[in-house]
């Protein structure tokens with residue numbers, strides 16, 4: 001619960017002492033990002049893992065779902081990064097579960113929703129999303145003004161007094177670049193750039209990371225983009241762009257959902273487009289609706305109204321229909337006129 005003018009639990013500027021105590025004392029730690037981790041989730045988990053690993057304890061990075069192949073340069077050859085399913089043994093195998101880039105276990109494993117806290121090890125969480133859904137975390141470190149979870153992990157590593165090794169530098173810089181469009185988006189805050197500057201001075205190589213994040217495409221991904229971009233439609237006098245990705249398109253191009261990463265940003269390249277709604281199959285018989293907007297149009301509220309969440313300029317929700325076209329019709333029918341886009345939301 002937060003009150004206007006009082007301490008806001010969603011904008012903690014420094015890691016809580018209790019979080020540092022858990023991280024220091026636990027012996028068998030599992031670190032996980034949200035399901036289908038992106039560059040921030042994976043980079044943050046990896047950086048924290050590398051900072052915590054030592055001879056006297058076991059630290060694992062787990063993931064659920066898939067992650068973009070473009071992150072292979074970070075994860076390759078690291079046998080402590082493994083897929084981890086939700087199972088009854090989790091609580092026995094680990095004495096601490098650290099969630100990064102999400103606050104609740106059901107963001108990692110949907111089946112963990114409504115499970116008793118005993119089904120998991122003690123949980124702590126580090127995140128930059130304004131997510132107020134219930135979680136079982138003993139302590140959270142949240143700042144929704146942070147550009148990336150990596151910004152918070154940077155401060156945790158600093159507070160722990162751990163060394164910023166070349167691998168940690170690479171993981172953190174990748175995470176920051178991944179969540180800020182390589183420092184081109186509005187969330188590239190002064191703090192984010194200050195950390196980026198330090199990481200570069202420690203040997204971080206932006207050009208090298210950018211090469212991995214932005215290039216190295218498979219031909220199936222290129223075909224998937226071609227197909228999906230051809231579904232762009234304009235509404236509301238060209239201010240709203242919609243786009244669709246169906247199972248058939250995945251099958252015909254021989255691509256997988258992970259390869260759709262980044263697609264949602266493209267319609268915003270169009271002159272006059274203030275908001276994008278991207279309807280894509282989610283692999284579980286529903287449609288994921290990803291929203292993007294220019295400052296002045298708040299898509300977080302729209303996502304929340306549909307049971308989702310996110311940031312003002314990037315949010316998402318789930319629609320129960322297995323057909324993206326149906327989810328699109330539903331939104332178009334309900335959506336009123338977009339507010340005027342301006343300089344700030």
Ligand SMILES: [Mn+2]
Nearest residue numbers: 040101148149
């Ligand atoms: Mn993030």
